[in-house]
Every structure is written in C-alpha cells, then in structure tokens.
Amino acid sequence: xxxxxxxxxxxxxxxxxxxxxxxxxxxxxxxxxxxxxxxxxxxxxxxxxxxxxxxxxxxxxxxxxxxxxxxxxxxxxxxxxxxxxxxxxxxxxxxxxxxxxxxxxxxxxxxxxxxxxxxxxxxxxxxxxxxxxxxxxxxxxxxxxxxxxxxxxxxxxxxxxxxxxxxxxxxxxxxxxxxxxxxxxxxxxxxxxxxxxxxxxxxxxxxxxxxxxxxxxxxxxxxxxxxxxxxxxxxxxxxxxxxxxxxxxxxxx
Amino acid sequence: xxxxxxxxxxxxxxxxxxxxxxxxxxxxxxxxxxxxxxxxxxxxxxxxxxxxxxxxxxxxxxxxxxxxxxxxxxxxxxxxxxxxxxxxxxxxxxxxxxxxxxxxxxxxxxxxxxxxxxxxxxxxxxxxxxxxxxxxxxxxxxxxxxxxxxxxxxxxxxxxxxxxxxxxxxxxxxxxxxxxxxxxxxxxxxxxxxxxxxxxxxxxxxxxxxxxxxxxxxxxxxxxxxxxxxxxxxxxxxxxxxxxxxxxxxxxxxxxxxxxxx
Numbered sequence: 001x002x003x004x005x006x007x008x009x010x011x012x013x014x015x016x017x018x019x020x021x022x023x024x025x026x027x028x029x030x031x032x033x034x035x036x037x038x039x040x041x042x043x044x045x046x047x048x049x050x051x052x053x054x055x056x057x058x059x060x061x062x063x064x065x066x067x068x069x070x071x072x073x074x075x076x077x078x079x080x081x082x083x084x085x086x087x088x089x090x091x092x093x094x095x096x097x098x099x100x101x102x103x104x105x106x107x108x109x110x111x112x113x114x115x116x117x118x119x120x121x122x123x124x125x126x127x128x129x130x131x132x133x134x135x136x137x138x139x140x141x142x143x144x145x146x147x148x149x150x151x152x153x154x155x156x157x158x159x160x161x162x163x164x165x166x167x168x169x170x171x172x173x174x175x176x177x178x179x180x181x182x183x184x185x186x187x188x189x190x191x192x193x194x195x196x197x198x199x200x201x202x203x204x205x206x207x208x209x210x211x212x213x214x215x216x217x218x219x220x221x222x223x224x225x226x227x228x229x230x231x232x233x234x235x236x237x238x239x240x241x242x243x244x245x246x247x248x249x250x251x252x253x
Numbered sequence: 254x255x256x257x258x259x260x261x262x263x264x265x266x267x268x269x270x271x272x273x274x275x276x277x278x279x280x281x282x283x284x285x286x287x288x289x290x291x292x293x294x295x296x297x298x299x300x301x302x303x304x305x306x307x308x309x310x311x312x313x314x315x316x317x318x319x320x321x322x323x324x325x326x327x328x329x330x331x332x333x334x335x336x337x338x339x340x341x342x343x344x345x346x347x348x349x350x351x352x353x354x355x356x357x358x359x360x361x362x363x364x365x366x367x368x369x370x371x372x373x374x375x376x377x378x379x380x381x382x383x384x385x386x387x388x389x390x391x392x393x394x395x396x397x398x399x400x401x402x403x404x405x406x407x408x409x410x411x412x413x414x415x416x417x418x419x420x421x422x423x424x425x426x427x428x429x430x431x432x433x434x435x436x437x438x439x440x441x442x443x444x445x446x447x448x449x450x451x452x453x454x455x456x457x458x459x460x461x462x463x464x465x466x467x468x469x470x471x472x473x474x475x476x477x478x479x480x481x482x483x484x485x486x487x488x489x490x491x492x493x494x495x496x497x498x499x500x501x502x503x504x505x506x507x508x509x510x511x512x513x514x515x
Contacts, residue, residue, distance in 0.1 A: 057410055075413045087411040091430040091509045101415035104422065132509040152415065 001068045002078075002155030002188030004031040004054070009063035011049055012213075022213035023049050027063070029207060029216060033155075036182060036189045038203035040196065040242075046214025047192045048084075051160050054190065055081050067156060077101070080149030080187075082162040086141050088133040094144050095120060095129045101152040119147040122181060139170040146178070150185060159191045163198070172230075175201055179226070196246075200238050201230055208242070210250040217250035294478035299485070302478035311462065316486070318462035319451060322378050326385025326454075327447050333386075334393030334443075335436065341394070342401020342432070343424060355394060363388035363446075364453045376459045384454035389443035396439025400432030434507055441498045448491045464490075 009027040012020045023046040031037050041047045052058045054065055056075040065072045067079065088097050095116050102112035120126055123143040133141055142162050149157060163171045175198060182189060193199050199206045203222050210217040220242055224234055276296050283295035290298050306312055340347040366387050374380035404427065412427045429436075455465030464487050471479040 055414060057413065075416075075418060077416050079414070081411070081414040083407050083411060085407055087407045089408060089411075089427070089430070091433070100412070100417070100426075104412075104416040104426075134509060148415070 001033050002031075003033045003068055004029075004156060004188065004190070005064075005066040006030070006054070007064045007066070009050070009053065009065065010061050011046070011053065011058075012061060024053075024060075025213035025215050027214070027216055029219075031188055031190060034186045034188055036179075036191065036202060036204045037207060038191045038193055038199035038205075039207045039209060040193060040199045040246075041209035041214070042194055042211055045209045045211035047209055048160055050209075050214065051081075051158050051190065051192055054156075055079055055158055077105070077152045078155050080152060080154035080157045082142065082145045082149050082157070082159045084161045084164055086133070086138070086145075086165075088141055088144055088148070090133050093130050093132055094125065094136070097133070097144055098148045098151050100148065105152070116147075116151055119151050120144075122150070122184070123147045123177070137170075138166050139174055142166070142174060143177070146181065150181070150187075155188060157187045157189045159189065161192050161194070164193075171198075176227075178202070196239055196242050197230065200224070200235065200242060201228055206242060208246060208250050218245055220245065291475060291477055294481055298478040299481045302476070303482045306479060306482055311467075312486070314462045315464050315467050315483075316490070318378075318460050318466070319455070319464040319490075322381040322454060322459070322463065323385055323447060323451055325378060325382030326450075327389050327444065329382065329386045330389035330393050330443055330447070331440070334390045334439075335397050338394045338397025338436075338439075339401055339424065339429075342398040343420070343428060348398075355391070359391045361387075363450050367453070367457060370454075371457060376457070378459060380457075381451070381454040381459045381463075385447040385450050388450040389447035392442040392446060393436075393439045396442070397432065397436050400435025400439075401428050403435065404428045404431045434510060437498070437502055437507065441495070441502075444494045444498070445491065448487075448494065452487065 006027055006029040009024055010022075011024040012022045015021050027050060039047050039050065049058070053060050054072065056072050056079065059073075072079070088094075089100065092100065095113065098119055099112040099116040102115055107115070117126075117129070120129060123146055125140060125143055125147070128136060128140065128144075133144070136144065145162070163174050166174065179202065191199075191202060193202075200222055206220040206222055207216060208218040208220060209215065222238055222242075224238060228235060279293075280296050283290070283293045283298075287293045294302070337347075337351060341351050342348070363384055366384055370380040370383045374383055408427050408431055409423060412423060417423055417426055452465035452468060455463040456469050458466070460466055464483050468480055468483040468487070471477075471483065
C-alpha cells in the first residue's frame with residue numbers, strides 16, 4: 001500500500017525583517033496507491049518544501065500528512081527519496097551505496113549485498129558494481145540513487161527534479177527507465193518537475209502549483225495510454241492543454 | 254596514467270640534477286671560497302662525519318628517542334584534537350563553547366610553552382611530547398572542525414531517509430567519511446608542525462638521545478659537519494612522513510576522491 005493523504009498543509013518561513021513568507025497555503029491532496037503523480041511548478045513555488053514535508057525532513061506549521069493511515073512524523077523507511085543534486089555517498093562504492101539503508105537496518109552483509117545486487121540489476125548498472133560515484137556519469141548516479149531509495153522497499157517514492165541536471169537525451173532515457181521500474185515495482189511515486197513535457201510523459205495526474213504562496217492551482221488527469229510517444233499528436237494536445245491552463249490560471253512567470 | 258608516469262619520471266631526473274648541482278656548488282663554495290669547515294663544512298666533510306657517527310652507532314638510538322617524543326605529542330594531539338574538532342563541527346553549542354578558548358590559546362607559539370613543560374613534566378620525554386602536542390593539536394582541531402562543518406547537507410538528509418537518524422550513526426557513517434579528506438590534511442599539517450617543534454623541544458635536555466638533542470650537542474662541540482648530518486636526518490624523516498601521507502593515506506583511504514579533484 002501507499003496511499004497518501006495531505007490535509008490543509010501550511011508552511012511559512014520567518015524573513016529577516018520579521019514578516020512571514022507563506023510558502024504553502026492550505027494544500028490538500030490525495031495520492032492513490034501505485035499512482036504516479038507529478039507536481040508541476042516554477043522555481044520558488046514551494047514544491048520542494050512540499051516534498052520535504054512529505055519526506056519528514058521538515059515539520060509543517062499546520063495540517064497533516066497521512067501515509068496508509070499513519071501520520072508522518074520524521075523520516076521513515078516507508079518513504080524513499082531521490083534528491084535533485086547528487087546525493088550518493090562518494091566514499092562508498094555503488095553497491096555499498098545501494099546497501100546503505102539495509103546496513104542501517106542491521107541486515108546481515110550477504111543478505112544486503114544480495115538485495116542490493118537485485119536493485120543494481122533493475123537500474124542496469126551491474127558492471128559498475130564496484131565503481132565509486134566520481135567515476136559515474138550524472139545519469140548513472142541518479143540511477144544508483146533510485147536503486148538506493150528502492151532497496152528499502154518503500155511504499156512511497158519521492159523524487160525532487162531528479163533528472164533536472166541531465167542533458168535532454170539522458171533525461172528522456174531515464175524517464176523511460178523510471179516508468180519501467182514503476183511498472184515492475186508498483187510504488188506510489190510523487191515526482192517534482194518544472195518541465196511540462198516531463199510531467200505529461202510520466203504522470204497519471206499532474207498537480208499544478210501556483211507560486212507565492214504555493215497553492216494547488218489545477219489537478220490535471222493525464223490519461224494518455226502507456227507507453228507514451230512524446231512525438232504523437234495526442235501527447236502534443238495534452239501538453240498544450242496543460243500549458244494553456246497554466247497560462248490562464250496559474251500565473252507561472 | 255601512462256602519460257602521467259612518463260611525466261613524473263622526467264620531473265624526477267630534473268629534480269635529481271638540481272640536487273647534484275646544489276651539492277657541487279656547496280662543495281665549491283666550502284672548499285674554494287670559504288675554506289673554513291666551522292663556517293661551512295663541505296659535503297665531503299659531512300659524509301665523513303656521517304660515516305664516523307654510524308660507526309659510533311648512536312644514530313639509531315637518537316632516531317628512536319625522537320620518534321618516541323614525536324609519537325607522544327602527535328598521539329595526544331590526535332586523541333584530544335579529533336574529538337574536540339568533531340564536537341565543534343557537529344554541534345553549534347560546542348563550537349560556541351570552545352571557540353574563544355581555542356582562539357586565545359592558538360596564537361601562543363608552541364615554544365613559549367617550554368618553561369611550563371619543564372615545570373609540569375620535568376626533564377622527561379613527556380615534556381618534549383607536550384611541546385609537539387601544542388604545535389600539532391590546533392591544525393588537527395581546526396581541520397577536523399571545518400571538515401565536519403562542510404559536510405554537504407544532502408548527504409545527511411539522504412542518510413536520514415535511509416534510516417540513519419541517530420547523531421552517533423550520522424557522525425560515524427556520514428560526517429566522518431565525508432570529513433576525512435579535511436581531517437587527513439589537518440594531520441598532515443600537524444605532522445609537519447610537530448616535527449618542526451621537535452628540535453626546540455629536545456633543546457632543553459629532556460633526554461641523552463634524540464636528533465634535536467644531538468644537533469645542539471654537536472653545536473656545543475663546534476662539530477658543524479655532524480650538525481649538518483643531523484639536519485639532513487631530520488629533513489629526511491620529515492620527508493618520509495609526508496610521503497606516507499601522499500602515497501599511502503591518500504591512495505588507500507581517500508581513493509574515492511580520484512577523479513573528483515581534477
């Protein structure tokens with residue numbers, strides 16, 4: 001299971017001049033089990049703040065986040081996260097990075113290596129088993145990061161613009177691979193992006209956030225059938241609908 | 254790699270040439286221009302002194318005594334400096350607590366502690382060790398501190414997401430390995446500073462043996478060729494310490510950084 005219920009979430013930060021900057025304003029959102037949701041918004045709209053709250057890395061001012069009936073308080077092994085910047089531990093080899101979470105849970109060495117190797121294979125990096133992150137390309141690093149997050153078998157996978165720093169071709173390839181992994185593992189995924197193209201390609205539903213304060217502006221079902229072809233007419237239509245909608249209502253600069 | 258090796262070899266020949274030229278110039282100046290071994294002993298005099306010192310057989314005892322002084326000082330500096338650096342780097346409160354004290358003590362030259370070293374420890378190896386400790390502990394504290402301060406936040410958060418949440422585990426599995434390059438650099442600097450303090454630390458007669466002790470002893474006998482022998486031994490051992498860091502520590506413990514720097 002991986003059903004996420006977000007209710008009336010508010011978050012604001014104190015500015016230097018003493019006034020409050022409202023970052024998230026009354027966010028309510030349900031994400032179904034095994035659903036792939038993209039949160040779309042321009043930079044500074046609070047989408048990373050929202051994801052960090054779901055991850056349990058920060059605490060909200062008010063409101064609640066409930067995963068499978070349990071309120072999220074602090075990080076938990078039920079929630080995995082892939083970060084925007086490179087977050088692999090550079091002093092650990094690929095296999096040891098993937099096995100890190102299992103090591104923290106006290107899983108014996110041979111067992112955790114066995115599990116890690118399974119996820120290494122899932123992201124097609126078997127031959128880089130003993131490489132250090134510095135020896136990998138950006139795309140490979142993010143694949144390892146996905147494998148590392150999946151190794152604890154979380155019900156919910158959070159992804160914060162994980163492919164943002166990659167070149168367009170690598171990015172398309174990783175999107176395709178991510179969908180294959182999603183098919184195989186059936187996780188609930190909440191994926192943050194500022195790219196309409198990426199959101200339309202990946203998501204079951206697109207949540208558009210408007211900036212300052214971050215509010216849910218539109219929820220847009222992207223019910224194109226999979227596998228999606230980003231050069232098809234239908235794809236272009238959905239893309240245009242989302243873009244129009246954003247232009248009319250959500251004032252993304 | 255292949256190209257690098259070739260480049261290294263070429264540099265080494267050039268370096269060797271410089272040493273040979275320096276020796277030749279030194280010999281020329283000493284024998285032809287100055288002609289007074291007390292002011293400047295020639296390389297040949299130094300070599301002769303070295304041979305006779307080896308025959309007397311105390312050089313190894315001197316090296317042993319000095320290494321013991323050095324090990325006492327550096328060992329204490331590591332034992333005390335690393336935990337303090339970790340606490341200060343990890344927890345703001347410890348930083349606020351220790352920082353003013355350290356900033357007051359740090360500028361005092363290590364050799365200024367010699368009188369108290371003698372009063373507190375007497376003429377013992379510990380007294381010499383204490384001077385070396387004072388020289389070595391601050392670079393270790395400061396580099397450990399800045400290493401821990403500089404641990405990227407994303408590593409800590411990634412670790413938390415993977416179930417590593419206790420401070421002790423975060424320090425052990427994340428902060429320490431992430432800070433290790435900086436800690437190692439601090440130890441390397443401390444080794445250099447500590448070794449430099451050694452000669453002065455042995456000056457006040459804490460032992461009958463020791464490289465620094467012998468250097469002063471032969472100076473008092475006006476045997477300047479033997480003084481040069483001990484200077485060279487001090488330099489060579491310092492070089493060995495540095496090589497250990499450059500070739501062993503860096504390649505074995507920090508090999509994950511290869512490719513990251515360039």
